[in-house]
Amino acid sequence: MLRKRLIFTLIYADDFFNLSRNFRLQKVGNIEWLNNNYNFKEIAFSIDEIIILDASKKKDIYKFSNMVSKLVKNVFIPISAGGGIKSIDQADILFNNGADKLVLNSSINNNPVLIKNLVTKFGSQSIIANIDYKLSDNNEVQIFIEDGNLKLEVDLIEYVDYAQSLGVGEIYLNSISRDGSGFGYDLETVEKLSSIIKVPLIIAGGAGNKEHLMMGLKKDFVDAVATANLFNFIGNALPFARRELLINSLNLANWG
Numbered sequence: 251m252l253r254k255r256l257i258f259t260l261i262y263a264d265d266f267f268n269l270s271r272n273f274r275l276q277k278v279g280n281i282e283w284l285n286n287n288y289n290f291k292e293i294a295f296s297i298d299e300i301i302i303l304d305a306s307k308k309k310d311i312y313k314f315s316n317m318v319s320k321l322v323k324n325v326f327i328p329i330s331a332g333g334g335i336k337s338i339d340q341a342d343i344l345f346n347n348g349a350d351k352l353v354l355n356s357s358i359n360n361n362p363v364l365i366k367n368l369v370t371k372f373g374s375q376s377i378i379a380n381i382d383y384k385l386s387d388n389n390e391v392q393i394f395i396e397d398g399n400l401k402l403e404v405d406l407i408e409y410v411d412y413a414q415s416l417g418v419g420e421i422y423l424n425s426i427s428r429d430g431s432g433f434g435y436d437l438e439t440v441e442k443l444s445s446i447i448k449v450p451l452i453i454a455g456g457a458g459n460k461e462h463l464m465m466g467l468k469k470d471f472v473d474a475v476a477t478a479n480l481f482n483f484i485g486n487a488l489p490f491a492r493r494e495l496l497i498n499s500l501n502l503a504n505w506g
Contacts, residue, residue: 252473253298253502253503254467254472254473254502255298255473255475256296256297256463256467256474256488256491256492257297257298257300257301257476257477258293258297258300258301258476258477258478259300259302259303259454259476259477260284260321262305262314262317263304263306263307264306264307265313266278266279266280267283267284267480269430269479270430270478271429271430272384272426272427272429272430273382273397273429281317281320281321284321293488294327295492296488296489296491297327297488297492298327299328299329299330300328300330301329301330301353302318302321302329302330303332303333303353304331304334305333305397311334311344314331315331318331318344318348318349319347319348321348322347323348329348331344331352332354332355332378333353333355334356335354336357336364337364338368338371341371351375351419351420352372352376352377352378353378353422354378354379354418355380355381356396358380358381358413359395359402362416365379365417365418366416369417369418369419373419374418374419377417377418377419378418378420378421378422378452379416379418379421381406381409381422381423381424382394382395382398382426383423383425384398384427385425385436385439391406393409394426406442407442407446410423410443410446410447411446414449418449420450420473421443421447421449421450421452422452423443423451423452423453424454424455425439425454426455428455429455429456429478430479431455432456433458434456434462434465435453435454435455435456435462435475436455437469440472444469447471452472452475452476453466453474453476454475454477454478457475457479458479460490463491463495464494464495464500467495467502
């Protein structure tokens with residue numbers, strides 16, 4: 251049985267790492283600030299992976315990949331990176347700068363041929379489909395691409411099935427409505443995927459404490475939970491959260 255995972259997501263935009271609330275960004279600090287406030291060599295024992303997403307309005311693959319390279323130095327856990335990847339060449343740049351996996355969002359809809367080519371070249375285990383969604387006033391699930399700016403007229407179940415058909419290795423399901431709220435994951439929507447999900451499912455958007463992480467991981471069909479809340483996880487909060495998850499017999503790796 252595969253181990254469940256605890257993932258830390260970093261939102262990067264224009265040289266700064268950010269807090270995000272419903273996809274509205276608030277600058278927190280640059281990479282020096284991040285290194286001063288987080289010792290990734292130490293918290294690597296508390297998390298299983300890091301995901302870095304580029305939310306810059308004008309994306310620069312060279313600037314982003316250079317930041318990834320600096321961040322992953324001496325970090326020995328898997329790193330996933332994405333945001334605006336539109337070609338094999340851009341994928342190569344990220345892999346050559348330390349990424350272990352790629353996260354793709356808009357290209358899932360806009361360029362399925364690219365996704366298939368990435369899967370063929372790098373393997374499905376290296377490709378994560380990021381699906382952003384929000385709930386309408388009548389609780390309809392709406393899928394968004396282009397950093398949450400363009401709504402697709404497609405059903406969630408159909409879109410997840412479609413993404414899986416392209417050969418991606420994982421799904422990163424992110425609730426825009428819960429993003430940065432600290433109110434917990436949207437498990438009601440997540441439940442809708444329980445019977446059709448065929449690849450590892452990562453859920454994101456809403457985690458504010460260890461109980462939220464626990465509730466997500468207790469779902470049999472959820473393989474990983476992600477949090478992007480920078481302030482809730484400064485200091486000993488992540489090690490404490492992982493200890494609590496292990497005490498409650500969740501199937502996480504115990505790094506000792």
